[in-house]
Amino acid sequence: MTMLIIDNLHAEIDGKPILKGLTLTVNAGEIHAIMGPNGAGKSTLAYVLGGRPGYEVTGGSVTLNGADLLDMDPHERATAGMFLGFQYPVEIPGVSNVQFLREALNAQRTARGEAPLSGGDFLKLAREKAGLLRMDMEMLKRNVNVGFSGGEKKRAEMVQMGILDPAFAVLDETDSGLDIDALRVVGDGINAIMRAPDKAVLLITHYQRLLDYVRPDFVHVLAAGRIVTSGGPELAQRLESEGYEAVA
Amino acid sequence: MATLPTTRDENWRYADGAVLAQLDPDVLDQWDDFDVAPGETARRIIMAGGAGPELIRVRVTVGDGATAELFGVVAGDAYARLEVVVHLGRGAHFQFGGVTIGGGDAVREIVTRMDHALPDATSDQVIRAVHWGTATGNFLGRIDVARHAQKTDAAQDFKGLILERGAATNARPELEIYADDVKCAHGASIGQLDESARFYMAARGLPPELARKLLVQAFIGDAFAALGDEGEQERLMDVALAALGDRS
Numbered sequence: 262m263t264m265l266i267i268d269n270l271h272a273e274i275d276g277k278p279i280l281k282g283l284t285l286t287v288n289a290g291e292i293h294a295i296m297g298p299n300g301a302g303k304s305t306l307a308y309v310l311g312g313r314p315g316y317e318v319t320g321g322s323v324t325l326n327g328a329d330l331l332d333m334d335p336h337e338r339a340t341a342g343m344f345l346g347f348q349y350p351v352e353i354p355g356v357s358n359v360q361f362l363r364e365a366l367n368a369q370r371t372a373r374g375e376a377p378l379s380g381g382d383f384l385k386l387a388r389e390k391a392g393l394l395r396m397d398m399e400m401l402k403r404n405v406n407v408g409f410s411g412g413e414k415k416r417a418e419m420v421q422m423g424i425l426d427p428a429f430a431v432l433d434e435t436d437s438g439l440d441i442d443a444l445r446v447v448g449d450g451i452n453a454i455m456r457a458p459d460k461a462v463l464l465i466t467h468y469q470r471l472l473d474y475v476r477p478d479f480v481h482v483l484a485a486g487r488i489v490t491s492g493g494p495e496l497a498q499r500l501e502s503e504g505y506e507a508v509a
Numbered sequence: 510m511a512t513l514p515t516t517r518d519e520n521w522r523y524a525d526g527a528v529l530a531q532l533d534p535d536v537l538d539q540w541d542d543f544d545v546a547p548g549e550t551a552r553r554i555i556m557a558g559g560a561g562p563e564l565i566r567v568r569v570t571v572g573d574g575a576t577a578e579l580f581g582v583v584a585g586d587a588y589a590r591l592e593v594v595v596h597l598g599r600g601a602h603f604q605f606g607g608v609t610i611g612g613g614d615a616v617r618e619i620v621t622r623m624d625h626a627l628p629d630a631t632s633d634q635v636i637r638a639v640h641w642g643t644a645t646g647n648f649l650g651r652i653d654v655a656r657h658a659q660k661t662d663a664a665q666d667f668k669g670l671i672l673e674r675g676a677a678t679n680a681r682p683e684l685e686i687y688a689d690d691v692k693c694a695h696g697a698s699i700g701q702l703d704e705s706a707r708f709y710m711a712a713r714g715l716p717p718e719l720a721r722k723l724l725v726q727a728f729i730g731d732a733f734a735a736l737g738d739e740g741e742q743e744r745l746m747d748v749a750l751a752a753l754g755d756r757s
């Protein structure tokens with residue numbers, strides 16, 4: 262079943278074209294890696310899919326499970342099943358992870374017509390997902406990302422993903438800032454949460470190393486605002502050894 | 510009988526002149542006395558949340574070695590002023606947390622004066638102002654430290670949050686220090702809601718009103734942080750956030 266269809270997407274920031282005709286289809290059950298040099302537009306693609314203000318779509322279309330994604334507000338996209346893992350997770354002083362995630366989960370559930378989770382049930386769920394990512398529950402009682410190291414922020418993103426349980430995740434350089442041990446934990450977490458016949462992932466990464474843990478079904482190279490080459494996992498190996506310029 | 514103040518008076522410079530002209534002069538002689546006996550600790554909570562203009566004036570006398578705590582929310586629909594004058598005994602402590610919050614076109618203000626006439630006393634004030642529409646939030650904070658009031662520690666921290674262009678805050682610290690061995694930390698800043706935090710929260714499924722509420726709650730939480738009673742903290746927060754809920 263088709264999950265995401267991006268068709269000839271054009272987007273600009275401050276009048277500067279960044280995405281220039283990007284086309285990509287992701288089916289349920291698939292993990293797609295998007296690789297590409299710095300400045301290629303990878304984060305821009307993630308933000309456009311998330312609906313970030315300032316990222317203006319000037320052409321093309323995106324559908325998620327048949328619904329027009331670009332027509333939705335950012336919080337509606339989350340409710341529709343999309344999760345955006347940030348390259349730079351945002352710190353929110355004064356708001357605890359527990360409060361933030363419980364409000365977020367229950368806002369999504371309410372919007373979908375499901376009953377909100379009680380405090381106790383939520384904590385049980387949070388504890389389970391934190392355990393999956395080997396994150397101390399005490400960290401979740403602290404303010405959102407405040408004082409977290411780069412690696413802790415990325416792990417916290419995956420705990421959030423576990424709790425919100427999306428159908429489709431766009432993970433923007435979730436591997437950056439992770440040491441080798443954390444990389445394995447995060448990789449295992451992504452597999453546990455998202456590897457399912459009714460789910461799909463767009464894994465944006467700069468390096469091949471995360472793909473050793475999360476094996477992609479397809480690898481795409483994004484350069485100058487377009488997908489320039491696609492292939493299987495072997496493409497990632499070639500990129501790693503030969504560089505983007507030789508392959509793309 | 511007192512004469513009505515005008516905005517030409519330093520102490521009333523940011524007040525709503527039209528409202529002042531209509532005040533009953535008698536109210537200017539009305540002071541609410543809050544006396545704390547030497548060595549004792551006492552707390553008072555004040556909420557101004559009415560429909561008409563309000564003038565609340567508290568005269569605090571903190572005995573030697575005593576602690577007085579005052580927490581207040583100014584959240585009414587019309588001009589409202591919370592004025593606090595504090596006389597501190599030797600080694601006394603005064604703790605203040607104040608919030609002005611609201612929209613429309615009303616002026617809401619907190620005016621404090623710390624009279625440090627004796628040595629070793631401390632005062633700590635945290636003031637937060639959250640406004641929208643064309644409303645104005647003011648803080649005038651005067652600190653007098655007499656020649657003999659050595660080892661005075663008087664802190665004052667004001668932050669304003671403007672939710673919409675058109676709203677404003679004014680902060681005016683005024684320090685008159687005649688002793689040489691004193692600490693007077695004071696800060697004032699004005700800002701807007703953090704756009705990246707708002708998008709991050711939306712990306713997790715929080716609708717804009719809920720995200721704003723959480724951010725405002727975190728912002729004004731500072732003013733109540735020193736309040737030991739969680740129930741009272743919640744009550745103050747509820748009054749403040751109710752004003753936000755009415756936001757048109």
Ligand SMILES: Nc1ncnc2c1ncn2[C@@H]1O[C@H](COP(=O)(O)OP(=O)(O)O)[C@@H](O)[C@H]1O
Pocket residue numbers: 274275277279297298299300301302303304305306
């Ligand atoms: N906020 C912004 N304002 C202007 N230009 C931007 C902004 N963000 C990114 N860009 C530009 O868009 C291009 C793509 O950036 P980005 O999507 O972050 O690339 P990648 O994630 O692939 O490294 C770059 O040329 C970058 O300079």
Ligand SMILES: [Mg+2]
Pocket residue numbers: 303304305348434
């Ligand atoms: Mg990037």
